[in-house]
Amino acid sequence: MLFNSLTFLFLFLPVAYLGFWKLRTKDQRYVWLTFAGYVFYASWNYKFCALMAFSTLVSYGAGLGMLRWQTPWLRKLCLVLPISIDLLLLGFFKYVNFGLLTWFDLARLLEHPVTVHFMDILLPVGISFYTFHTITYIADSYRRVITPTTNFFEFACYVCFFPQLVAGPIVRFRQIEADLENLGHADRVRDLNRGWSFFAIGMMKKVLLADSIGTVINPALADYAHLSSVNAWLCVLGYTYQIYFDFSGYSDMAVGLGTMFGVRLPQNFNSPYKAVDISDFWRRWHMSLSSCLRDYVYIPLGGSRKGEWRTYRNLMITMLLGGLWHGASRTFVLWGGYHGALLSLNRLGGDAWQRVHVSVRRAVTFFAVVIGWVFFRAGYFHMAAVLLRHMFTPVAGPAMPGVVGLLILLAVAASIAHLAPNTWELGHEWRPAWSGALAAGYLACIAIIAGGTSSPFLYFQF
Amino acid sequence: MKSRWWKVGALLPSLMAVLLACDLAGRFLPVELFAFRTWEPALRRSAGGPGPFEPGAVVAKRSAYGDLAAMGSFRQLRQYHREEFRVDRLGYRNGFDIDKVRYAGVADGDSFAVAAGVREVETLAGQLTRLAGARFYNAGGLEPSDPKELTWLAAQLKIYSGVVVYELLERRARDFPPAMIDAAPAAGSPPPPAAPAKGAGRLPPWLEEVALKLSRPELSPLRLLEGKLVRSYLTDRLQPNPDTNRVVRETLANGDEMLFIERDLESVGDIPALSSAWSRYLAWFAQRLQAHNLRLVVLVVPNKYTVYGPLPGGAPRRPEGEGLLQRVEEALRSAGLPVVNVTAEFQARAAQQLARHEYLYWRDDTHWNASGISLAADAAWKGVQSMPAPRW
Numbered sequence: 001m002l003f004n005s006l007t008f009l010f011l012f013l014p015v016a017y018l019g020f021w022k023l024r025t026k027d028q029r030y031v032w033l034t035f036a037g038y039v040f041y042a043s044w045n046y047k048f049c050a051l052m053a054f055s056t057l058v059s060y061g062a063g064l065g066m067l068r069w070q071t072p073w074l075r076k077l078c079l080v081l082p083i084s085i086d087l088l089l090l091g092f093f094k095y096v097n098f099g100l101l102t103w104f105d106l107a108r109l110l111e112h113p114v115t116v117h118f119m120d121i122l123l124p125v126g127i128s129f130y131t132f133h134t135i136t137y138i139a140d141s142y143r144r145v146i147t148p149t150t151n152f153f154e155f156a157c158y159v160c161f162f163p164q165l166v167a168g169p170i171v172r173f174r175q176i177e178a179d180l181e182n183l184g185h186a187d188r189v190r191d192l193n194r195g196w197s198f199f200a201i202g203m204m205k206k207v208l209l210a211d212s213i214g215t216v217i218n219p220a221l222a223d224y225a226h227l228s229s230v231n232a233w234l235c236v237l238g239y240t241y242q243i244y245f246d247f248s249g250y251s252d253m254a255v256g257l258g259t260m261f262g263v264r265l266p267q268n269f270n271s272p273y274k275a276v277d278i279s280d281f282w283r284r285w286h287m288s289l290s291s292c293l294r295d296y297v298y299i300p301l302g303g304s305r306k307g308e309w310r311t312y313r314n315l316m317i318t319m320l321l322g323g324l325w326h327g328a329s330r331t332f333v334l335w336g337g338y339h340g341a342l343l344s345l346n347r348l349g350g351d352a353w354q355r356v357h358v359s360v361r362r363a364v365t366f367f368a369v370v371i372g373w374v375f376f377r378a379g380y381f382h383m384a385a386v387l388l389r390h391m392f393t394p395v396a397g398p399a400m401p402g403v404v405g406l407l408i409l410l411a412v413a414a415s416i417a418h419l420a421p422n423t424w425e426l427g428h429e430w431r432p433a434w435s436g437a438l439a440a441g442y443l444a445c446i447a448i449i450a451g452g453t454s455s456p457f458l459y460f461q462f
Numbered sequence: 463m464k465s466r467w468w469k470v471g472a473l474l475p476s477l478m479a480v481l482l483a484c485d486l487a488g489r490f491l492p493v494e495l496f497a498f499r500t501w502e503p504a505l506r507r508s509a510g511g512p513g514p515f516e517p518g519a520v521v522a523k524r525s526a527y528g529d530l531a532a533m534g535s536f537r538q539l540r541q542y543h544r545e546e547f548r549v550d551r552l553g554y555r556n557g558f559d560i561d562k563v564r565y566a567g568v569a570d571g572d573s574f575a576v577a578a579g580v581r582e583v584e585t586l587a588g589q590l591t592r593l594a595g596a597r598f599y600n601a602g603g604l605e606p607s608d609p610k611e612l613t614w615l616a617a618q619l620k621i622y623s624g625v626v627v628y629e630l631l632e633r634r635a636r637d638f639p640p641a642m643i644d645a646a647p648a649a650g651s652p653p654p655p656a657a658p659a660k661g662a663g664r665l666p667p668w669l670e671e672v673a674l675k676l677s678r679p680e681l682s683p684l685r686l687l688e689g690k691l692v693r694s695y696l697t698d699r700l701q702p703n704p705d706t707n708r709v710v711r712e713t714l715a716n717g718d719e720m721l722f723i724e725r726d727l728e729s730v731g732d733i734p735a736l737s738s739a740w741s742r743y744l745a746w747f748a749q750r751l752q753a754h755n756l757r758l759v760v761l762v763v764p765n766k767y768t769v770y771g772p773l774p775g776g777a778p779r780r781p782e783g784e785g786l787l788q789r790v791e792e793a794l795r796s797a798g799l800p801v802v803n804v805t806a807e808f809q810a811r812a813a814q815q816l817a818r819h820e821y822l823y824w825r826d827d828t829h830w831n832a833s834g835i836s837l838a839a840d841a842a843w844k845g846v847q848s849m850p851a852p853r854w
Contacts, residue, residue, distance in 0.1 A: 010482055192471030200474055215701055401702035432468040439473050446481060447691070450684040 001043035003253045004207055004449050012040065013257075016162070020261055026184030030153035033261065037160030041126070044166075048124035052160060055089065058082045059134035060155045063148025066141045079142040083135055090131045093123055098328030126166030128325060132292060133159050137173045139296055146174045154180055163257035167250050169268040169288035179263045186262025195259030197428040200442040202252025207445040209416075210246035213238045213409050216402035224383055224390075228397025232390035234406060239377045240370050241413035244273065247286070252423045267424050273369070273417045276361040277353060278342040281369060293322050311347065316340040326376075331384060335375040342368055366418075481684070488683035492521075496686035499526040500547035501578060504555075512611055513553020514603040520557075521547045526579060528827025530721035534709030539719055541826045543579055552618065555600050557582050565621045566596035567846075568756075570612060571629025574763055575602025577835060579824055584832035586629060586761075589839030594846075598627070606630075608640065609750035616756060623755040625849075627842050628744070632765040632783045635790050636730055639743035712774045716816045720774075720825045726767040730782040733789050741793035748799055757849060760794055761842045762787050762803040763830070766823040769808045773816060784809075802845035804838050811837060 001008050016036040023029050042049050065078035097118050104116040137158070141148040149155050158180060164171050179186075217238040220231055227235065251268035258265040268288050275281035282290045298318040304311040316337065323336020346353065353361065374391075378384035400406075430438060467473060493503040500521040506514055527540035548557030555576050569575050569587035577585040583592070587600035599619055601607055607615070612626060710722045730736070748758035768783035784805055791803040812822055822834030830838070 009478065189471070193469050194471075196470045196474045200470060212701070219702055405701045428470075430468070430470060435468040435470050435473055438470055439477055442474055443477060443481070446478070447684065447688045450485075450682060450688050 001040060003250070003257070004203060004445070006449060007043075009446065009449070012036075012043075017260060021188050024184065026181070027151070027153065029183045029186075030151065030157045030180075033162075034153050034156040034160060037157070037162045037165055040162040041160060041165060044125045045122070048127075051089065051124055051127075052130060055086055055130065055134055056156050056159045058085050059138055059159070060152055062138050063141050063155065064150065067148050067150065075142060079138060082138050086131045086134055090127055093121055093127055095324075095328045096121060102330075129164070129166060129168050129170060130159055132170045132289075133173075136170070136292060136296065140172060140174060146177065149173075149177075161258070161261075161263065163254040163261070163263075164265055167247075167254075168286075169251055169254065169266055170292050171265055171288065172292075175266050176258075176263050183262055188262075191259045191262075191264075193430075194428045195256045197426070197430065197438065198252050198256030198259060198423060200256075200438050200445075201423050201426075202249040202254075202256060203445045204438075204441045205245040205249030205252065207249075207448050208441065209409065209413050210242045210244075210249060211448070213242040213245075213406065213413065216400070216406040216409070217242065220400045221377070224386055226397065227387070227390050227395070227400075229390055229393070229395045231397060231400045231403075232387055232395070234400070234403070234410070236370060236374055236377075236387065236391065237410060238406060240273075240373050241410065241417060243373065243376070244269075244417060245413060248423075255423075269422065270424065271417070271422045273366055274362060275365050275369075276358055277350075277365055278339065278346045278368060281365055282339070282343070289322065289325070293318050293325075297321055312344045315343045315347070319343060329379065331375045331378045331380060334381070334384070335372055338372050338375060342372075362418075485682055485684045491683060493686075494521045494523060496683055496690070497523070498532050498690075499523060499529070499578065500545045501573075501576075504547045504549055506553060512607075512614065513549070515547075515549040515553045515555065517549060517551050517553050519547070519549040528579070528721070528824045528829075530709050530723060530828060531826035533705045534711070534721060535705075536709070536711065536721060536826070539711075539721060539826050541579075541824055545579055546581065548582065552615070555582065555585065555602065556587075558597075560599070560619060563597045563619075565599055565619055565624055566590075566594045567625035567627065568599045568601045568612065568615065568619075568621065569627045569629065570601045571606050571627075571761075572602065572604065572631055572634065574631050574829060575600065575606070575629045577602070578827060578829040580832045580835065584835060586627065586835055586839055586842075589836050590627060590843060593839060593843040602629070606634075608643070609747055610643075612751060612756070613754045616754060621756070624757070625759060625846050626751055626756050627759050627761055627846070628747070629761045629763055629838075630740070630744075630790070631763050632768055632787055633726065635736065635740060635762070635786060636783070638736065638739050642743060642746045712770075714770065714773050714816065716819060718819060718825065720766075720770055720821075721827075722767045722770070723765075723828050726765040726783070726828075727771070727781075730786045733786050736786060737789040737793040740790050741797045741799070744794060744799055745797045758799065759842060759845050759849065760799055760801040761838060761845070762791055762794075762801060762805065763838060764805040764808055766828060766830075768805060769812045769822060772809065773813065800845055800849050802841050804841045807837065807841060808834070 001012060003009075016032075019036075020029055020032055023032055038049050038052075041052060059082050062078045062082040066075055069075060069078070100116045100118055104114060107114040137146070137148075137155075140146045149158075158171075158173055158176065161171075161176075217235045220227060221235050221239075224232075224235075248269040255265045255267075266288060268286060270284040270287065272281055272285035275284050298314055301314040301317060302310055303314060317340075319336040319340030320333055321336070323332045323334070323339070326332045326335075356364075371388075374387050375384050378387060467476075494500065497503045500523050503521045504515045504519045506516050523545045525542040526545035527542055531537070531540045546557075547555060550556040550558075550560045552560065567590070569585070569590055571586070575586050582588055582600075585600055586602070587598040590598040599615070599621075601612065601615055606628060616622075616624070708724045710724050710727060711719060712722060713719050744758065744760055751758050764787055765781075765783055768781040768787070771781040787803055787805050791801050794801040808822055815821060820833065821831065822837060823830045
């Protein structure tokens with residue numbers, strides 16, 4: 001069940017919303033939200049509900065353990081054991097076949113071929129996200145950043161809160177703890193306009209911009225070997241905006257839904273294509289993931305405290321893991337490595353870079369990000385290599401179907417991404433004319449969804 | 463918060479509620495309002511009976527047009543025409559009272575037998591009726607019937623002896639025939655099951671109808687209107703049309719443009735294997751019908767591309783389908799089955815008519831038109847007449 005599906009909009013959301021506000025106490029609302037989260041999750045594959053429930057129970061138990069035991073080794077056990085279980089589950093479902101393939105290829109490279117039996121594993125949707133939720137909860141409990149909750153349903157509701165369950169933002173317990181505690185006294189009408197406004201804007205970003213761009217570039221990229229240079233650039237630029245509006249649209253919808261249920265989810269995008277350097281980009285793009293990588297990988301590795309070379313190493317490891325988090329594919333690892341190299345380069349020439357004019361810094365950063373998306377989109381090295389070759393060596397060819405529409409969409413998308421304020425910078429108290437425009441755009445989205453032409457969110461695969 | 467109607471917190475949920483109400487209410491409007499031809503609105507929406515169409519449905523469109531023009535968004539190539547579609551109580555395209563007629567036989571087949579864009583008298587069954595002077599029942603569906611369905615139909619229609627003209631379209635002949643399921647066909651055995659609606663029989667009929675309309679997303683007017691709207695800008699300029707590659711646009715030697723379905727241009731598979739499989743299947747089919755005094759005549763019909771493929775300007779082409787149909791015809795003949803292959807006749811007539819801008823198939827549709835059906839019916843009727851008298 002996608003946010004941009006009729007079942008969600010006309011059945012799940014009204015029932016979940018009315019049921020939630022009908023209940024009065026926070027405990028009732030925790031139970032209701034947990035129930036709603038599991039129903040939402042079961043709509044993909046009910047069998048994986050057990051996996052999420054198991055992960056929830058283990059992490060909740062670890063939190064209780066840390067509350068009860070103060071002995072360091074017992075606390076450490078409560079840290080290591082559940083995180084290992086979570087990572088094992090994530091590793092099994094997401095990375096086993098990738099590991100086998102890598103082993104197979106390495107053995108072949110070393111001329112010791114092996115026989116590998118790949119496993120028929122179905123990736124549970126959103127496992128990367130809820131695993132991060134539970135891991136950050138355990139780590140923060142261990143560091144005493146938060147006090148673990150004793151209320152099972154409060155914790156379960158945090159893990160499976162449906163607006164952020166399958167594609168983030170990656171919410172840390174401490175970010176919504178106050179709202180969860182206050183759930184019994186949440187005010188239904190206070191943030192209603194803001195919630196709906198976020199939701200509608202997110203929906204329009206996704207359905208009107210990202211999906212429309214995807215309709216043009218996806219068939220062209222499917223035949224990437226025959227793309228002309230112009231078409232290759234158009235496709236890569238198209239993907240650059242498609243992924244931004246797709247994912248930031250999803251995040252806006254999640255934030256809007258959270259607001260409707262009295263929970264303020266954190267910002268996940270802050271106009272990333274306005275970034276002036278690559279580290280600025282990572283402070284603005286998928287902020288919940290990049291801050292997690294910073295706090296739970298980069299800093300524990302030593303961050304920038306142990307000399308220049310260790311810093312570069314730490315940056316590289318963090319970004320390679322970040323790439324791998326996105327999916328079990330070598331192109332994601334390459335994308336992570338590419339960004340790790342850019343971050344290192346940025347650190348190396350930081351002072352000189354600051355003296356360059358801001359518009360040049362923005363343009364160069366954007367260009368570097370666009371090239372990175374080639375690896376992210378490619379799926380395999382050959383495709384990335386062909387796309388890059390076609391982008392940088394002249395290849396003639398006919399215009400791709402839908403090019404006029406794509407140019408219009410790119411112009412609109414670029415204006416919004418580079419010039420307009422982002423959703424968080426808007427006031428969300430609209431005058432009647434703007435409300436009407438928002439309603440018209442939202443209705444257009446529903447009409448497109450009703451026609452069955454909307455598509456899943458790109459980040460669901462991660 | 464001030465409760466003002468334009469506040470998005472009030473406006474958007476209210477609009478959604480209105481939209482939902484309109485959509486649900488719209489499901490009770492006639493579906494033909496939103497369709498571009500009569501076929502889809504006439505398709506079965508309820509359980510019961512063997513036919514593919516909604517029993518008793520009457521659908522009329524004043525400006526229907528072809529499926530290929532719709533699929534490829536070729537607005538300028540649409541051939542508008544009036545279309546009427548009446549369905550009998552068994553769910554087949556017959557507009558007369560099927561219980562008060564004596565039948566000479568049955569015309570069985572796929573959408574070519576049902577016919578698109580022609581009046582009922584111009585369908586294969588209608589033309590055979592004209593030639594025979596006695597009724598032919600139109601048993602065309604999405605797929606041709608199997609022997610059990612046909613013998614059941616014959617019993618229902620009280621056809622104790624007669625002819626079954628089996629329309630075998632090239633597109634079907636390119637695939638292997640269905641499995642020969644040999645359940646003993648008894649004339650009085652129940653009709654082949656149609657998928658029962660959920661809860662069928664447990665609710666009063668009107669409530670079942672309401673439940674059905676509300677539970678079928680394909681009846682949503684919102685969905686249908688959106689489909690039409692999206693098609694209007696899927697022109698390959700603003701947005702690529704995902705179906706464009708499924709439709710091929712050719713200019714004929716006389717300058718007229720014609721649309722073809724792409725898969726008709728594809729290579730044919732293993733011709734000897736296909737022809738012998740069809741000959742085995744239809745021999746089995748004929749045997750099952752013979753047990754009920756029904757004689758099978760196979761009418762082999764070429765795809766539009768096999769007829770008009772050789773005619774576009776430029777180098778002449780010889781579509782592979784022609785060879786397949788010839789081999790199927792030979793295989794059926796050697797199996798002792800009466801067979802009429804109209805491919806050569808269609809090709810010759812199409813070439814003659816080209817200068818006059820007359821055609822045997824719709825230019826914007828995959829199907830044959832009244833002229834093509836008439837030619838095929840004449841040939842089929844000659845085939846029926848040349849058959850030896852039945853021994854029963």
